[in-house]
Amino acid sequence: MLSTSLKQDLISEKDMEVIFQRHIIEGESFYFNNILNEPEKEFELRRELSRELRISIRDTIIVGSAKIGFSIKTHNFIDFDSRFKKTSQRKHKSDIDIAIVSQQLFDELSEQLYKFTRHYDRDWINENWRINNYYSSLDPTKPKLPDNFFYYYAKGWFRPDYLPESFPPPWKETVSKWRDILRRKISIGLYRDWKHLKNYQTDHLEKIKYKIKEMEI
Numbered sequence: 001m002l003s004t005s006l007k008q009d010l011i012s013e014k015d016m017e018v019i020f021q022r023h024i025i026e027g028e029s030f031y032f033n034n035i036l037n038e039p040e041k042e043f044e045l046r047r048e049l050s051r052e053l054r055i056s057i058r059d060t061i062i063v064g065s066a067k068i069g070f071s072i073k074t075h076n077f078i079d080f081d082s083r084f085k086k087t088s089q090r091k092h093k094s095d096i097d098i099a100i101v102s103q104q105l106f107d108e109l110s111e112q113l114y115k116f117t118r119h120y121d122r123d124w125i126n127e128n129w130r131i132n133n134y135y136s137s138l139d140p141t142k143p144k145l146p147d148n149f150f151y152y153y154a155k156g157w158f159r160p161d162y163l164p165e166s167f168p169p170p171w172k173e174t175v176s177k178w179r180d181i182l183r184r185k186i187s188i189g190l191y192r193d194w195k196h197l198k199n200y201q202t203d204h205l206e207k208i209k210y211k212i213k214e215m216e217i
Helices: 004-011 016-025 030-035 039-053 082-087 103-116 122-128 145-153 172-182 194-213
Strands: 060-063 096-101 186-191
Touching: 004 016, 004 194, 016 060, 016 194, 030 039, 039 060, 039 096, 039 172, 096 194, 103 186, 172 186, 186 194
Parallel strands: 096 186
Antiparallel strands: 060 096
16 A cells, blocks of 8 residues: 555655655554554564664664555555455464664674585585575575575675575574564565665665556556
8 A cells, every 4th residue: 555645755756765764764664553553562673673683773674565554576566464354364464574784794694604504615505505494495497595595695685584494593582572472474684784775675666656657556
């Protein structure tokens, strides 16, 4: 559900960086304000996550459909909890996506992964990086987990869902706790810097802007 204010900002040809700041960084979170009706929970979650990771709370941001009410990465811009409303199955509830921006943490985890994989040893990868808790398919027609991981890594995005199964993320305790509290999956994306997060978000905002101009939404 595209909000009126976001649509107006996109139509008015405002600078995309301003739109990103206003709606993605500073705007209210749709899930915590409109679904849960407990906006303070957002800051409790972000505070605990920032403390566990020893970063500033301002470097943890709710993004995705939990932030603006619909998914910007899908062609049809699916509304938050759209599948859940049709099936009532908990597994179809929308995720709570959180972006973490920290060059230090990004570099630390990169070094840990380098050592963990025996310096990206090919034999180790073939034996240990084929499936994980998120993706179990060994379909030869689909990209391998390491290929997917490094595709996003090159964009400054450390994606935990493509990591080797036994690589422990440092936010595991907080995420596990809040997954039980909210009864929803919490997905973390770690960005090396604000530029990479902004570019990812504004690329999709540009697509929305185009669809508005073409009167598709």
